[in-house]
Amino acid sequence: MTANRQKKETEGCVVSRRNFLIGSAATATTISVNLFPGTAQAVATKARVVGYPRKKIATLSELEPNKPIAFSYPEEGSLNNCVLVHLGGVQAGGGIGLKRDIVAFSSACTHQGGPLESTYKAVGEHRVLGQCPFHLSTFDLRRHGIVISGQAYQSLPQVLLEVEGHDIYAVGMMGLLFGHDRNLKEA
Ligand code: FES
Numbered sequence: 001m002t003a004n005r006q007k008k009e010t011e012g013c014v015v016s017r018r019n020f021l022i023g024s025a026a027t028a029t030t031i032s033v034n035l036f037p038g039t040a041q042a043v044a045t046k047a048r049v050v051g052y053p054r055k056k057i058a059t060l061s062e063l064e065p066n067k068p069i070a071f072s073y074p075e076e077g078s079l080n081n082c083v084l085v086h087l088g089g090v091q092a093g094g095g096i097g098l099k100r101d102i103v104a105f106s107s108a109c110t111h112q113g114g115p116l117e118s119t120y121k122a123v124g125e126h127r128v129l130g131q132c133p134f135h136l137s138t139f140d141l142r143r144h145g146i147v148i149s150g151q152a153y154q155s156l157p158q159v160l161l162e163v164e165g166h167d168i169y170a171v172g173m174m175g176l177l178f179g180h181d182r183n184l185k186e187a
Pocket residue numbers: 109110111112113114132133134135136137150151152
C-alpha cells in the first residue's frame with residue numbers, strides 16, 4: 001500500500017486522545033470513522049465523541065498532603081461523588097503536579113456503591129481508599145485505583161486532571177462510575 005493511499009484511508013477518522021476523552025463541554029458529536037481500512041471488513045460507520053465538562057475543583061494552595069477534598073464530577077448527585085487527594089510526595093499513575101502526586105477518583109465503591117469519601121489512608125508509601133464500609137474493599141490510589149482486597153473487582157474510576165496556573169480542573173474520567181450505564185446523561 002502506498003503512503004498516499006494509507007494517508008487517504010485514515011483521513012477523516014483521526015480523533016486525538018484528548019478530543020476522545022476530554023472536551024470543553026458536555027456534548028456528544030457524531031463523526032464518520034473508517035473501521036478496518038484496507039481489509040475485506042472495511043466499513044464506514046458513525047461514532048459518537050463524548051466531551052466531559054472542564055470543571056475547576058480546587059487550587060493548588062488549598063490542597064494539603066493526605067487531606068482529601070470532596071467534589072462532584074462529571075455531574076451532580078451522590079453517584080458522582082469524587083475525592084481529590086495530594087498523596088504527599090508519593091507518585092501515582094495519572095498524577096499531576098511536580099511530583100505527580102495529585103490524583104482524583106470516584107468515591108463510590110465499584111462493588112455496590114459504598115461511600116469511600118472518609119476512608120482515605122496514607123501508611124508508609126501506601127495510599128488507599130477503603131476499607132469500604134459495606135464489604136471492606138480497598139483501592140490503590142498510586143496505581144489507577146486498582147482493587148487491593150475485598151469484594152470489588154473493578155478499579156475505581158479515575159478523574160483526569162489538568163493544572164492551569166494555580167487552578168486544578170477535572171477534565172475527564174477513566175472508567176464507568178458505579179450505578180451508571182454511561183458517565184454522562186447526554187452521551
Ligand atoms: S460496596 Fe464496597 S465492598 Fe461492597
